[in-house]
Amino acid sequence: xxxxxxxxxxxxxxxxxxxxxxxxxxxxxxxxxxxxxxxxxxxxxxxxxxxxxxxxxxxxxxxxxxxxxxxxxxxxxxxxxxxxxxxxxxxxxxxxxxxxxxxxxxxxxxxxxxxxxxxxxxxxxxxxxxxxxxxxxxxxxxxxxxxxxxxxxxxxxxxxxxxxxxxxxxxxxxxxxxxxxxxxxxxxxxxxxxxxxxxxxxxxxxxxxxxxxxxxxxxxxxxxxxxxxxxxxxxxxxxxxxxxxxxxxxxxxxxxxxxxxxxxxxxxxxxxxxxxxxxxxxxxxxxxxxxxxxxxxxxxxxxxxxxx
Amino acid sequence: xxxxxxxxxxxxxxxxxxxxxxxxxxxxxxxxxxxxxxxxxxxxxxxxxxxxxxxxxxxxxxxxxxxxxxxxxxxxxxxxxxxxxxxxxxxxxxxxxxxxxxxxxxxxxxxxxxxxxxxxxxxxxxxxxxxxxxxxxxxxxxxxxxxxxxxxxxxxxxxxxxxxxxxxxxxxxxxxxxxxxxxxxxxxxxxxxxxxxxxxxxxxxxxxxxxxxxxxxxxxxxxxxxxxxxxxxxxxxxxxxxxxxxxxxxxxxxxxxxxxxxxxxxxxxxxxxxxxxxxxxxxxxxxxxxxxxxxxxxxx
Numbered sequence: 001x002x003x004x005x006x007x008x009x010x011x012x013x014x015x016x017x018x019x020x021x022x023x024x025x026x027x028x029x030x031x032x033x034x035x036x037x038x039x040x041x042x043x044x045x046x047x048x049x050x051x052x053x054x055x056x057x058x059x060x061x062x063x064x065x066x067x068x069x070x071x072x073x074x075x076x077x078x079x080x081x082x083x084x085x086x087x088x089x090x091x092x093x094x095x096x097x098x099x100x101x102x103x104x105x106x107x108x109x110x111x112x113x114x115x116x117x118x119x120x121x122x123x124x125x126x127x128x129x130x131x132x133x134x135x136x137x138x139x140x141x142x143x144x145x146x147x148x149x150x151x152x153x154x155x156x157x158x159x160x161x162x163x164x165x166x167x168x169x170x171x172x173x174x175x176x177x178x179x180x181x182x183x184x185x186x187x188x189x190x191x192x193x194x195x196x197x198x199x200x201x202x203x204x205x206x207x208x209x210x211x212x213x214x215x216x217x218x219x220x221x222x223x224x225x226x227x228x229x230x231x232x233x234x235x236x237x238x239x240x241x242x243x244x245x246x247x248x249x250x251x252x253x254x255x256x257x258x259x260x261x262x263x264x265x266x267x268x269x270x271x272x273x274x275x276x277x278x279x280x281x282x283x284x285x286x287x288x289x290x291x292x293x294x295x296x297x298x299x300x301x302x303x304x305x306x307x308x
Numbered sequence: 309x310x311x312x313x314x315x316x317x318x319x320x321x322x323x324x325x326x327x328x329x330x331x332x333x334x335x336x337x338x339x340x341x342x343x344x345x346x347x348x349x350x351x352x353x354x355x356x357x358x359x360x361x362x363x364x365x366x367x368x369x370x371x372x373x374x375x376x377x378x379x380x381x382x383x384x385x386x387x388x389x390x391x392x393x394x395x396x397x398x399x400x401x402x403x404x405x406x407x408x409x410x411x412x413x414x415x416x417x418x419x420x421x422x423x424x425x426x427x428x429x430x431x432x433x434x435x436x437x438x439x440x441x442x443x444x445x446x447x448x449x450x451x452x453x454x455x456x457x458x459x460x461x462x463x464x465x466x467x468x469x470x471x472x473x474x475x476x477x478x479x480x481x482x483x484x485x486x487x488x489x490x491x492x493x494x495x496x497x498x499x500x501x502x503x504x505x506x507x508x509x510x511x512x513x514x515x516x517x518x519x520x521x522x523x524x525x526x527x528x529x530x531x532x533x534x535x536x537x538x539x540x541x542x543x544x545x546x547x548x549x550x551x552x553x554x555x556x557x558x559x560x561x562x563x564x565x566x567x568x569x570x571x572x573x574x575x576x577x578x579x580x581x582x583x584x585x586x587x588x589x590x591x592x593x594x595x596x597x598x599x600x601x602x603x604x605x606x607x608x
Contacts, residue, residue, distance in 0.1 A: 058418045080420045088418035094411035096335070103338055110331040111419040155415075 009072065011036045011163050011194040012057065017066030019052055019218075026052040028218035030066070034196055034211075036162075039189050041209030041226075042198040043295075045303050049218040050198035051091060054167045057196070058088055071163055084113065087156035091167040091198075093148055095140045101127070101151055102136040105158050112159035122158055129184065130154035146177035153184065164188060166197040170204060182208060202296040212295070216303040226295055233301055234261070234293040235273030241288040242268045251285050263300045272297055324428070328421045332429035340437075347441060351394075355386040355445035359452045383449030387463065388470075391442035395471035398434045399478020400491050407482065431475045438471025439464040 010033040019027040027049045034040045042050050055061040057070055059079030068075040070082040096104055105126050109119040127133045130150040135143060143151065149169070156164060166185070170178040185208055188195060199205055205212050206226050214222040214229070222229055230236070241251050248269040252262045255271045258281045262271050271277065271285065272293060359382060367378040374381075406412040416426055443464045450456055481494055 060414065060417055080422055083418065083420040090411070090414060090418065092411055094415040096339070096412060097410070098339055098342055107331060107335045107338070108419060110334060111328065111416065111421060113327055113420070
């Protein structure tokens with residue numbers, strides 16, 4: 001981690017990857033690469049193929065088509081070598097609930113081949129990182145939800161991996177715990193760890209990711225730095241209108257006729273690229289509130305408004 | 309995550325590695341420290357109850373069977389049963405719970421552990437427990453008048469082999485059944501091994517397809533050969549008392565809905581007739597005892 005990886009080429013590279021489960025195509029011709037030392041936020045609605053992509057990277061699912069390389073190793077053929085230098089934080093808590101905090105880390109310290117003499121130190125460091133030192137001997141069932149998630153993350157970091165896969169790391173956590181995890185992830189980034197983080201919290205991607213890939217229906221539909229994506233797809237400002245469905249429908253029609261994208265946000269409609277809207281149009285739309293465009297606007301524009 | 313250098317990973321990684329095997333065993337030992345007392349308790353109490361019930365009850369009416377005293381006869385039978393319980397049940401239930409509910413195997417397989425190592429480590433762990441806890445009833449039987457002989461020193465090893473076969477049989481079944489309730493078909497009607505139906509149906513996020521496919525292949529091979537071995541070694545000594553237990557098995561059958569019972573029987577008879585399930589058939593004689601009781605093994 002302190003020694004920057006000397007490898008050339010991307011840390012993760014997927015080319016034309018297809019994964020089908022029966023008639024469902026979870027990952028469809030996916031191309032994705034992540035450079036060493038960067039944080040990639042994988043954004044997408046539920047069912048977009050984010051978790052399947054994560055499992056393809058660990059060799060826990062094998063692709064039907066395409067090639068995958070992780071840390072220079074072809075996967076799944078040499079997945080074990082890649083996994084040695086990789087930390088995985090799953091979406092679902094799979095800690096050993098009958099064991100203590102420390103025992104959970106001990107098991108993984110040995111699984112990750114940390115030499116016997118260094119295990120104690122590695123586990124102590126992971127405990128400190130996750131701020132669980134004083135709960136080291138508590139059973140997992142005695143920990144709070146936030147502590148369990150921190151332990152799950154510490155478990156994936158106990159061997160100081162070069163690459164970390166975080167699958168929805170902060171889902172279901174309260175704002176304080178989320179902040180803590182964000183600062184933890186930020187710290188890893190400054191240490192040069194490559195991170196692939198799937199999330200559907202837009203704010204999380206905006207804050208942490210150098211680069212964002214928006215997934216929909218098993219492929220990447222947009223890729224770039226958060227600000228670039230914003231200016232490309234949603235502009236800088238949005239006008240938001242509230243009102244009756246009729247009124248909202250009229251606003252949508254007018255805006256689209258003028259070439260401006262719109263999106264529904266529950267009871268309101270947002271007209272994007274409002275900064276480039278002609279004054280006459282703004283006049284005819286009536287009174288709306290002006291706000292900054294967000295990555296969420298991009299997300300909804302690109303992945304569709306309706307649930308499937 | 310301080311600024312010290314990262315741990316150097318070994319350059320070569322072999323297919324089977326002692327370190328992965330060891331780590332899984334350490335994990336099992338750590339878990340075992342939480343439930344050894346209850347397992348030991350049942351390993352002692354269960355044969356005691358059997359020996360008291362059959363020894364003092366039926367035993368007063370029967371003096372010997374095939375030249376064996378009744379205590380010798382029942383005592384050795386409890387060994388076979390203890391081995392079966394200590395291996396087939398953890399193979400089925402613990403494996404299923406860890407794979408599907410606790411997702412522990414997901415966690416292990418995301419680390420540098422391959423499916424073959426996991427299956428080998430879990431199977432031998434269960435077999436080792438079966439070797440030890442399967443031999444305890446033998447020691448109990450000493451107190452009921454069984455004379456120790458040198459040959460009995462082989463019992464833990466035979467129990468280990470038999471346990472290995474049953475553990476893999478259980479693990480194989482745990483990849484075949486769709487829900488944990490489907491194990492009822494196996495526990496109440498052993499010998500009909502395709503109890504739960506196939507899990508090959510399309511599911512968007514199967515817990516681990518590698519367990520489903522690769523493991524099923526390897527486990528199946530291991531299970532069948534080990535089970536065959538086990539059937540030969542243990543059944544030969546114990547199977548003479550198959551008839552009373554076959555009654556038990558039929559009672560277990562009778563608890564199932566009639567239609568199911570009939571079709572299962574017809575299927576089994578058909579398989580036997582076609583000579584395909586020689587192993588199942590041989591195993592049936594003492595596996596029927598599964599239906600008689602439940603495991604004391606805590607799940608997980």
